[in-house]
Structures are given as structure tokens and as C-alpha cells.
Amino acid sequence: YSGSRPITTYRPNTPADFELRDLSRGSGIVTYDCLNTADYDAAQVPAQATNDWDYGNVQANAILDAHWGTEMTYDFYLNDLNWDSYDNAGTELLSYVHFNLIDYGYPNNNNAFWDGSRMTYGDGDGVTFNPLTTLDVTGHEITHGVTEYSAALEYSGESGALNESFSDIFGSCVEKYARPEDFSWLLGSDMSLDGEAFRDLSDPNLYECPDTYLGEYWDPFEEVHTNSGVQNFWFYLLCDGGTGTNDGGDAYTVQGIGMDDAAAIAFRNLSVYLTVFSDYADARTYSIQAAVDLFGACSEQVISVTNAWHAVGVGNVFADAVIAQFTPSTYYRCSLPADVQFTNSCLNTSAYQWAFGDGGTSTLASPTHTYTSVGNYVVSLI
Ligand code: ASN
Ligand code: ZN
16 A cells, blocks of 8 residues: 555575564564464464565565564654553564454455454455555554553543544554555545545545534544544644634634654554543643643643644634632641642642641642641641
């Protein structure tokens, strides 16, 4: 799908065959041919005497797309996001290609999936799709592994929609990273036989996914590949910018900040802040926080992140104001010494000046203070 590309292989000795094993990245990238069965144990690592690989047609070359796409996904995560393989521990990346379900009565395997430790790719039905080994799909599937080892977003409801969306987002980033000359916001377009892709991040409605929270095409049953459209469109607007009116009737204008900054913000949200049951409101709150961390309060990135969420119907436009607010872990203690944790929930802040009411102070974002004598204390945060 991507023309002629350099790949890394392995030759155990001379004159042995070259094998589709890349031992130069992390603990390795190994690509298997399932030989049109659904039997992982029978799968083989392709090997040949010369190191020029071309099986002559797009179907057979799916093995090479998967190998190269996995290498590029590994490089994108390491170089751009400082994340080593799917688990950030460099663990081996295994791909199983030509995985065919005829044995189970499903000949048209129009799917690819991550099962918790490896990728599997079907060959498509030959009518709507060729093999599912495009660059963006490989990035999508491996990102499911990244998500499992970071936020671990539960694969249902809004957390499931976010999980799916992060896979579409970073799948698109992999395509842009490795093949900038032939990038599109469509997911799976390279392998389409009928002109239809799977999804479009720049126009989710085209594939009956919502571009507005609770808007048209929002699925009340919360199918994860549908409601992912909201964060997908957020990411597209954040990268490229745009103006319009959303399904809630709100007019919006978003200045694009480019894919590098947008990806850094989305990844910090995924890897530092979001957790198993995070929802769209959390995605907004913590992507804004991630942008503050990376680019500073009131930066253009913070403004665009906020306004892009407003554009997709999650929260208000950026408010040009600084707001100080916090909550204590408790309002009273019955014994001394008494630790109280203060968690700030400020907006647009970058520095903190606390006075705990007993003479103690702190400049931490969310400090803990120990009270050592009985009394009422008024705490202030500037
Ligand atoms: N290809 C699909 C995906 O990665 C498989 C699934 O439905 N989980 O989302
Ligand atoms: Zn997925």
C-alpha cells in the first residue's frame, strides 16, 4: 500500500535465509504468515534467500505492509512520544497476517485486531476491502496495546469511545509520520476496493459517526467505533483548525496547532491523566491540563484545545480568565498531628501560592499540610 520501502530483516548466519524479524527495534518485530488459517501455532515467519521482498501483488504483500507498518509505529511512538513499544518496556511486537476464518465459517475477514499481546490481520472480503494491513490500521491496533498499558480505558461506553478514538488518532499520526506525502484523515482508505473507508476523522458524519457530543449519529447504545467520532473530530480541528456550527447550534472557531503539538497533548492525556472509566468530560478537563503542562497556561495550544472541545459540544469556549479554586481532603480532623491534602482545580494557572492559616505556606500545585495545634484555619490560594 505504500510503494517501495526499506525494512529490517534478520539472517541467522551466512548463507541462511533472511527472515521477517527486525531485531533492531526494542525486543524485536516479528511478522508471521498464517497461511490463510486461523491457527497461530501453524503460522510461519517468511524467509527467503535474497533480501529483496516483493510477492508481486497487493494481497500477498500484506505481510510486508504489516512488517513495515509495525516498524513505523514503533518509531513514531519512540521518537515522537518517547514510548517504547506498546508497553513502554520495548516488548516484542508480533503480527499475524493472512489470518483466515474459513475454518469457522466466516470467509470474509474484514477485520484486524489487538488481542492483548499481538496483532492479527484478515485479508478483507476482496469486494469492499483488500487485506487490513494499511499503515493507519496497524497504528490503530498497536495503539490498543498502548492504551491498555496507559489509561486502560474500559472498552465500553464513553471510555470505550475514547479508547477507539485514541487508536484512530495515533493511527492517523503514524500515517503522517511515515508517509507524509500520502496522508489522509480517512481510516483504511488505502485498502478500499469500493471507494468507502472505515471512518473519516475530518468528517465523522460521512460514516455515520457523531461530530458533536450527543449530536446526530450519537449512538445511545454507545457502540465504541461510533461515538469515537466526537474526540476524532476534536483532534482533527485541533490539528487543522476550522469554523462551523455544531449539532447543538453553537458556532465555533478553532485555530489549528498542527499534528505534533496535538499528538503530544492527546498522548499526555492518555498516558498521565485518563483512567479506566474516564468519560468525555474528563477527556476535556485533562487534555486542557496536559496542554497547560506542555505549553503553559493561556498558551495558544490551551486555547485551541478548549475551543475544539467546545466545537464538538463538550464544555464552553476558552474563558480568558484565571480562576483559583481547590478542595481539601477533609474539613476537620479529631487528632493531631493532622495531614490535610489540598487539590487545586484552577483554570489557566501556572504558579501557586498557598497560606494554610497557621503560618505555613507552599508553592506546590496540590500540597499536603500538617496541622500541629487545635484551631480553625482559613486557607487561601493565590
Ligand atoms: N478492528 C477493530 C478495532 O480495532 C476490532 C474491534 O472491534 N475491537 O477496533
Ligand atoms: Zn479499534
